[in-house]
Every structure is written in C-alpha cells, then in structure tokens.
Amino acid sequence: MEFIETLINGLSIGSTYAMIALGYTMVYGIAKMLNFAHGDIIMVGGYMIYVGLTISGNPVISFIAAVLSCIILGITIEKIAYRPLRGASPLAVLITAIGVSYLLQSSAQMIFGSAPKMVTVADLGSISFSGLTIPVYVLVTLACSVVVMTALTLFVKYTRTGRAMIAVSEDKGAAQLMGINVNRIIMITFAIGSGLAAFAGLFMLMKSPSLSNTLGAMPGIKAFTSAVIGGVGSIPGAMLGGILMGVVEAISLKIPPIAPYTDAIEFIILIIILLVKPTGILGKKRREKV
Amino acid sequence: MALLEVKDLEVSYGVIKALKGISFEVNEGEIVTLIGANGAGKTTTMQSVIGLIPKKSGTVIYDGEDITKTPCHKIVHLGMSQVPEGRRIFQELTVYENLLMGAYSKKKDDHFNEDLEKVYKRFPRLAERKNQIAGTLSGGEQQMLAMGRALMSRPKLLMLDEPSMGLSPLLVDEVFDIIKDINKDGTTILLVEQNAGKSLAISDRAYVLETGSIVLSGTGEELSSSEEVKKAYLGV
Numbered sequence: 001m002e003f004i005e006t007l008i009n010g011l012s013i014g015s016t017y018a019m020i021a022l023g024y025t026m027v028y029g030i031a032k033m034l035n036f037a038h039g040d041i042i043m044v045g046g047y048m049i050y051v052g053l054t055i056s057g058n059p060v061i062s063f064i065a066a067v068l069s070c071i072i073l074g075i076t077i078e079k080i081a082y083r084p085l086r087g088a089s090p091l092a093v094l095i096t097a098i099g100v101s102y103l104l105q106s107s108a109q110m111i112f113g114s115a116p117k118m119v120t121v122a123d124l125g126s127i128s129f130s131g132l133t134i135p136v137y138v139l140v141t142l143a144c145s146v147v148v149m150t151a152l153t154l155f156v157k158y159t160r161t162g163r164a165m166i167a168v169s170e171d172k173g174a175a176q177l178m179g180i181n182v183n184r185i186i187m188i189t190f191a192i193g194s195g196l197a198a199f200a201g202l203f204m205l206m207k208s209p210s211l212s213n214t215l216g217a218m219p220g221i222k223a224f225t226s227a228v229i230g231g232v233g234s235i236p237g238a239m240l241g242g243i244l245m246g247v248v249e250a251i252s253l254k255i256p257p258i259a260p261y262t263d264a265i266e267f268i269i270l271i272i273i274l275l276v277k278p279t280g281i282l283g284k285k286r287r288e289k290v
Numbered sequence: 291m292a293l294l295e296v297k298d299l300e301v302s303y304g305v306i307k308a309l310k311g312i313s314f315e316v317n318e319g320e321i322v323t324l325i326g327a328n329g330a331g332k333t334t335t336m337q338s339v340i341g342l343i344p345k346k347s348g349t350v351i352y353d354g355e356d357i358t359k360t361p362c363h364k365i366v367h368l369g370m371s372q373v374p375e376g377r378r379i380f381q382e383l384t385v386y387e388n389l390l391m392g393a394y395s396k397k398k399d400d401h402f403n404e405d406l407e408k409v410y411k412r413f414p415r416l417a418e419r420k421n422q423i424a425g426t427l428s429g430g431e432q433q434m435l436a437m438g439r440a441l442m443s444r445p446k447l448l449m450l451d452e453p454s455m456g457l458s459p460l461l462v463d464e465v466f467d468i469i470k471d472i473n474k475d476g477t478t479i480l481l482v483e484q485n486a487g488k489s490l491a492i493s494d495r496a497y498v499l500e501t502g503s504i505v506l507s508g509t510g511e512e513l514s515s516s517e518e519v520k521k522a523y524l525g526v
C-alpha cells in the first residue's frame with residue numbers, strides 16, 4: 001500500500017517536472033536554444049498566484065491570472081532578449097538567457113523581499129480509499145497534467161499551427177518555403193512553454209507553501225535533465241523523462257540510506273541513460289541543416 | 291509579361307561574393323533555366339529571390355510587386371513556390387502530412403482535396419504511400435514528394451533547384467516530363483540544373499551563370515547549339 005502511495009506521489013512530482021521539461025524541450029526543438037530562464041518563469045507564476053490570492057482570495061482566478069502573466073512574460077522575453085539574437089552564436093544566446101534568469105530572480109527579490117512567503121493555495125486535505133491515503137492536491141496535479149499533456153499532444157499532431165511547429169523544428173528554411181512565419185511559431189512556442197510553467201508553479205505551491213525567488217531553480221535543472229533523458233526536442237520524451245524523474249525521486253526519498261543522495265541519484269541516472277543512448281530515450285538522431 | 295524580374299542582384303556570404311549583380315527575367319508561361327557549374331551561385335539565386343537568404347542589393351519584382359525586402363513566408367503566400375536543393379522534405383511527417391504542409395499558405399477549404407487528388411494523380415507513388423513516414427521514402431519518391439508538396443500551394447511560379455540530382459536516368463526523364471507537364475497546366479517554371487542537355491531541351495529560355503555572373507543568355511535552342519555551352523556544359 002505504501003508503495004502505491006509513493007508511486008502516486010512520484011507520478012505527481014513527475015508531472016510537475018514534465019510540465020517544465022515540455023517548455024525546455026519545445027523551445028529547444030523549435031528555436032534551437034536552451035532557455036536557461038525557463039525555471040524562473042515558474043517562480044514568477046508562483047508570485048502571481050500569491051499576488052492574486054492576496055487581492056482576490058480566489059485560487060482559480062489567481063491561477064488564471066498567473067498563467068496569463070507567464071504567457072505574456074514569455075512572449076516579451078523572447079521578443080526583447082532572444083529574437084534580436086536569432087542567428088547569433090549559441091553561446092551569446094545562452095549568456096543572454098542566464099542574464100534574463102538573474103534579472104527575473106533579482107526583480108522578484110526587489111519587489112517581494114528575500115524572506116519566503118507562505119502561500120496556501122487551497123486547503124484540500126486528503127482522501128482515503130481501499131487502504132490508500134492520498135492528498136487531494138496530488139490528484140489535482142495528476143488530473144491537470146493528464147488533461148494538459150493530452151491537449152498539447154493533440155494540438156501538435158492535429159492543428160495547422162501544431163504541424164507548423166514540427167516543420168520548424170525539423171527544418172526552418174523548408175518551413176519558410178511552406179509559407180510558415182517562423183517568428184510567429186517561435187512566439188507561440190514560448191507562450192505555451194511559459195503557460196505550462198505557471199501550471200508547474202501551481203503544483204509546487206500546492207505541495208509545499210514556501211515561495212521564494214529561487215522556487216524555479218532546482219526543479220528547472222531537474223526538468224531540464226528530464227528533457228535530456230527523454231530526448232531533447234521530443235514532446236513525449238519530455239513527458240516520459242519527467243515522470244521517470246519524479247518516480248525515482250519519490251522512491252529514493254522513501255529509502256532511508258539513499259534518501260539524502262536523491263538529487264545525485266537522479267543525475268547519475270541521466271549520465272547512465274546518456275551513456276547507453278546519447279540522444280535520450282525517445283530522441284532521434286537528426287541531421288543538422290541550415 | 292514578366293512574372294519575375296530580377297535586377298542587379300548581389301548576394302554575399304560574409305566576404306564571399308556569391309552573386310555579383312545578376313539580372314534576368316521569367317515571363318508568364320515560360321520555362322526558364324539557369325545552368326552553371328558547382329558553386330556558380332544557382333542555389334544562392336533561388337534562395338535569395340524567394341527571400342530565404344538576404345539580398346545585398348538589387349531589386350526583385352514579382353507579379354508587379356516589389357518583393358526585394360519581403361520575408362520568405364510572405365512571398366510564398368504571393369504564389370511563389372520552391373523545390374529546394376536536396377529536397378528538404380519533412381522526414382518525420384508522413385507523405386500526406388508533407389502535402390498538408392505544402393498547402394499551409396492556403397486556407398484549408400480552398401480546393402485542398404482537389405489539389406491533393408491532382409498531386410496523387412500526377413505522382414501515383416505518393417498516393418500508394420500516403421501514410422508512410424517521408425524519411426523512409428526512396429530518393430526518387432522523395433523528389434516526387436518535394437515536387438508534390440511545392441504544387442500544393444498552387445504556385446504561379448514554381449522554382450526547382452536541381453530536381454534531377456541523384457536520380458537514375460529513367461527517373462530523370464520522368465522528372466523532366468513532369469516539369470513540362472506542370473508548365474503545360476499553366477505554371478511558370480524557373481529551373482536550375484547541371485543537366486544542361488535535358489533542361490535546355492525543355493526550356494523556352496536559359497541563362498548561363500558563371501561564378502556569380504550571367505555570361506550568356508538565349509533561347510533553349512540557341513544555347514544548346516552554342517559552342518561555349520557545348521564545350522562547358524554538354525560535354526561535347
């Protein structure tokens with residue numbers, strides 16, 4: 001029984017990683033850049049939920065406001081910081097992204113102070129059935145994730161814009177020859193990734209109420225690791241990698257001798273998987289094109 | 291009437307001058323060929339005209355509109371289409387999805403099914419393999435797909451960059467027949483080829499490109515019988 005509870009908990013942690021990993025992987029696949037500041041969007045989402053709750057007291061309204069703010073923030077960052085560097089060296093882009101990350105963290109600290117805020121999104125309690133006791137927030141996380149990831153998968157596969165995203169990720173030049181506005185597709189990708197980051201922010205605050213300006217740092221790194229494990233650029237890969245990471249984390253935390261080394265174990269798994277399959281579990285070898 | 295008019299087009303890659311001010315035109319209904327050796331600047335011409343790479347100077351007028359500074363995706367919406375060098379089909383998508391991408395610039399209801407049927411009729415192989423992942427097609431089939439994909443946008447001007455590259459002699463003949471046929475159906479063609487003999491035979495007019503400059507021009511027949519062309523490109 002306890003194992004099943006741990007597993008369910010792992011799935012919910014994993015869904016959070018998957019949500020973040022999707023943002024990394026889609027931006028990487030389509031804009032061919034590592035958006036180092038992606039984790040900090042989660043943090044901004046967290047603060048927006050906090051602000052919303054303070055003003056309205058309504059968790060649903062606060063969350064919707066957080067999603068919208070993150071989307072606008074993501075689009076703005078892309079337009080101001082990254083778009084002018086299209087075609088620049090990857091190193092210049094990476095350094096800019098690191099700069100954006102610090103800018104977001106410092107701004108949050110200036111506005112909200114450095115002491116962590118305690119944010120209770122909603123007191124949901126837990127439910128028990130057939131011998132299992134599961135916190136309701138875990139179920140909410142799982143349900144939201146299943147819906148969002150299914151919607152995203154269908155969107156990419158079956159809509160005109162979704163297919164354009166695949167085309168851009170495969171060959172930007174050929175995509176333009178189809179009449180696809182690559183800048184617009186990249187903007188949409190940032191919007192989706194940032195919206196998903198707001199979901200991750202919500203999941204994290206439901207799990208633990210402490211909110212600081214580094215909220216997104218560690219989950220960001222773990223989610224990036226998940227994206228690499230799954231095969232960077234691959235949407236199902238990010239989902240799989242995230243879930244795998246979460247389940248390993250939940251199980252490892254339950255085993256006393258190895259629990260303190262959980263983070264290390266997760267990164268060791270990355271290294272082992274990359275040694276066996278350098279492109280990640282679902283990653284494909286891709287010829288680089290102009 | 292000139293459908294495409296290129297004047298003094300210059301393109302550079304850093305310090306390398308790939309096009310040194312070339313001028314040419316393509317009239318409505320014509321098949322026009324650019325021939326030239328490796329590195330002459332043929333692909334550069336095709337890609338800069340359609341806006342895929344930036345022009346350093348010069349003007350490009352298409353269908354009466356100055357498109358010198360228009361981005362590629364907008365030019366495609368104006369009815370120009372290109373089968374790029376190396377085909378560049380979307381390897382991970384199916385044949386059908388590639389054709390769907392080809393129609394991206396059209397609203398979905400605008401004759402999509404009609405155009406799809408036309409492409410399947412012209413390339414029966416594609417119809418047989420519509421659900422196959424495009425990356426697993428043979429080279430010849432990929433060329434057919436690239437051509438079919440380019441036709442899905444109902445182009446007024448279709449540009450083809452070395453469509454015969456890497457194909458068996460039998461398939462090369464088939465490709466040239468198809469190009470002639472597409473042209474008969476009312477599509478203007480700008481062709482780039484190293485296979486000078488076959489392309490001149492189907493061309494109304496042609497230009498010879500040498501290291502970034504146009505050195506000769508004339509009707510297909512004139513160039514086929516020109517001593518210079520014979521020596522340099524026809525291997526006679």
Ligand SMILES: Nc1ncnc2c1ncn2[C@@H]1O[C@H](COP(=O)(O)OP(=O)(O)OP(=O)(O)O)[C@@H](O)[C@H]1O
Pocket residue numbers: 303306307308326327328329330331332333334335375484
């Ligand atoms: N991306 C690039 N960067 C630098 N130089 C380039 C680039 N692309 C092409 N060139 C140079 O520009 C010149 C023209 O190249 P282009 O590809 O247009 O030739 P081409 O006539 O299409 O040749 P081929 O028959 O081999 O396809 C060549 O000297 C080539 O080396």
Ligand SMILES: [Mg+2]
Pocket residue numbers: 332333334375451
């Ligand atoms: Mg070429």
